[in-house]
Amino acid sequence: MRFFVLSVLVWAVSTSARIVKTGNSCEIYPEQRAHYGKEIDDVPQILEAFESCGNNGTVIFTEHLFYMNSVLNTTNLVNCEVVVRGELRFSTDIDYWRSHVYPVVFQNQSTAWLFGGTNVTFRAEGGWINGQGQEWYTWNHSRGNTPGRPISLTIYNSTNVLVDGLSVIQPQFWAMFVWESRNISIVNYFVNATGNGTGSTTNTDGYNSWNSDTLLIENADITNGDDCIAAKGNTTNLLVRNATCHHSNGITIGSIGQYKDSPDYVQNVTFDQITIDNCTDGAYIKTWSGVESTENSNGDAGGGGKGLVKNVTFSNFNMSHVGLPIQISQCIYTEKSSQYCNTSQLQIEDVTWVNITGTTRFNIAASIYCSPEVPCPGIRFDNVSLESVNHTLGLPMWGTNQQVELFQCDNIVDQEESGIPCNKVAPDNFGQTVKHNLQ
Ligand SMILES: *[C@@H]1O[C@H](CO)[C@@H](O)[C@H](O)[C@H]1NC(C)=O
Ligand SMILES: *[C@@H]1O[C@H](CO)[C@@H](O)[C@H](O)[C@H]1NC(C)=O
Ligand SMILES: *[C@@H]1O[C@H](CO)[C@@H](O)[C@H](O)[C@H]1NC(C)=O
Ligand SMILES: *[C@@H]1O[C@H](CO)[C@@H](O)[C@H](O)[C@H]1NC(C)=O
Ligand SMILES: *[C@@H]1O[C@H](CO)[C@@H](O)[C@H](O)[C@H]1NC(C)=O
Ligand SMILES: *[C@@H]1O[C@H](CO)[C@@H](O)[C@H](O)[C@H]1NC(C)=O
Ligand SMILES: *[C@@H]1O[C@H](CO)[C@@H](O)[C@H](O)[C@H]1NC(C)=O
Ligand SMILES: *[C@@H]1O[C@H](CO)[C@@H](O)[C@H](O)[C@H]1NC(C)=O
Ligand SMILES: *[C@@H]1O[C@H](CO)[C@@H](O)[C@H](O)[C@H]1NC(C)=O
Ligand SMILES: *[C@@H]1O[C@H](CO)[C@@H](O)[C@H](O)[C@H]1NC(C)=O
Ligand SMILES: *[C@@H]1O[C@H](CO)[C@@H](O)[C@H](O)[C@H]1NC(C)=O
Ligand SMILES: *[C@@H]1O[C@H](CO)[C@@H](O)[C@H](O)[C@H]1NC(C)=O
Secondary structure (H helix, E strand, C coil), rough: CCHHHHHHHHHHEEEECCCCECEEEEEEECCHHHHHCCCCCCHHHHHHHHHCCCCCEEEECCCCCEEECEEEEEEEEEEEEEEECEEEEEECCCHHHHHHCCCHHHHHCCCCEEEEEEEEEEEECCCCCEEECHHHHCCCCCCCCCCCCCCCEEEECCCEEECCCEECCCCCCCEEEEEECCCEEEEEEEEECCCCCCCCCCCCEEEEEEEEEEECCCCCCCCCCCCCCCCCCCCCEEEEEEEEECCCCCCCEEEEECCCCEEEEEEEEEEEEEEEEECEEEEEEECCCCCCCCCCCCCCCCCCCCCCEEEEEEEEEEEEECEEEEECCCCCCCCHHHHCCCCEEEEEEEEEEEEEEEEEECCEEEECCCCCCCCCCCCCEEEEEEHHHHCCCCCCCCHHHHHHHHEECCCCCHHHHHHCCCCCCCCCCCCCCCCCCCC
């Protein structure tokens, strides 16, 4: 009897130096523990752990520092629980990453870690991802989207994934991308993509989704240098609740309509209980123009895509010190030259901004420019109350002859019933970044 128990134990607990496997649970210990702290790539044994416990099992990153010096493909997991108790630190070998990252197709972008499967949880219990993005921010300084700069974590081809408690510190590029997936929930999510300089950490989007359905983001705090949360093409049934965006470009649908032969449909999207803190933009929708162009300011080209944005609600936003709180633009990247802004055929309809309060940096609250090819029906403002910071401080409102908060409008169907206090025609060349009071 005694002998029998012992032999079961030996069979169940097979211990290697780096992965401790107990039943279907794999605990990973970093390689460096055996190499006196020397920086050794931990990715091979991480992949081994997923191989071994990714199907009906648990993969545990123990409370240690893991060096992530290579790309990871941990897709097609089934009924798998991932627990992160340590720091997952990506290396900064830019040449390595640029030549090894996995493409994510969209905008010719790529990722360091392809993750996902069916019925997967990724729970951070005190652990986090460190993208060591500073090297990338410095390298990418004053450039736009640069091929090969990797997204930290991409959830791909997945169904039923819960990511709970994840922090991404200094992501290399976008912190998270949800791609060709459904029923993906990201809760208690924290991102800080702050660099050591005064400039933006360009393209460090907090969250992007593309070709994905039934999505949740709840309880998020994101500090970054681009879109805080962006619903890209074919994002449907997205609910974002209780999120705070600091210092970024705010919450957006877009850019969409980039690909001429691939229409984008974005439907049933709600952003609720959102704090926008000192951002250039707040709650807006951006599409490319109706004409394909070969050049733009963001490092990739496009335009001419059709599609539909329908049934979007921005509710209960608290904005403070926001450059352009509310916008629709239908010619992102060409608006500065007023080129083709009247050409988009991407229809936008049934969009409501309700309970939007707070302060604006300048004398503008909203600019709604719909393409005359497809004027927007069903645009509604309900309890939108925004005033300039200066006004709230009792200072002169602004040094221009415009002494009211501006609400710019054009090509809104039934504008009188929209509830928007339109007091200026929206120029077709209005960009996302407002830097001064308007005349
Ligand atoms: C995982 O569990 C399911 C249901 O219990 C079973 O059908 C399947 O064969 C298991 N897969 C593996 C790889 O053990
Ligand atoms: C990732 O791994 C899966 C196997 O799990 C494989 O089918 C797929 O081709 C790999 N993806 C890439 C981009 O290498
Ligand atoms: C995923 O979970 C659902 C609900 O628990 C279950 O019905 C389904 O069989 C699971 N899928 C797989 C591939 O195990
Ligand atoms: C910021 O980090 C970069 C890359 O590590 C470094 O070259 C630069 O000196 C740092 N700048 C400051 C102000 O610390
Ligand atoms: C996508 O996931 C399905 C299972 O849901 C799998 O059969 C298929 O191989 C995966 N595709 C890729 C490219 O990994
Ligand atoms: C983000 O990181 C910067 C630089 O490390 C730090 O100053 C700032 O306090 C952090 N923000 C949050 C919300 O933790
Ligand atoms: C909202 O999210 C923050 C994290 O960003 C969390 O601290 C807070 O408890 C959440 N509020 C509610 C009501 O859940
Ligand atoms: C969006 O979905 C539609 C059909 O559902 C498809 O034709 C189109 O290619 C998708 N768009 C993109 C950009 O993938
Ligand atoms: C609009 O989307 C919301 C979810 O964001 C959904 O509850 C509602 O039923 C949708 N309305 C229509 C008319 O589809
Ligand atoms: C939008 O929501 C409504 C109501 O829930 C649903 O009937 C419709 O299928 C959804 N649309 C899409 C594209 O998922
Ligand atoms: C807004 O952020 C900028 C840096 O992005 C900072 O210089 C400024 O003091 C902040 N203003 C407020 C009101 O927080
Ligand atoms: C807007 O605010 C009012 C008053 O607080 C509240 O009753 C209403 O439910 C809010 N609307 C939405 C859509 O949250």
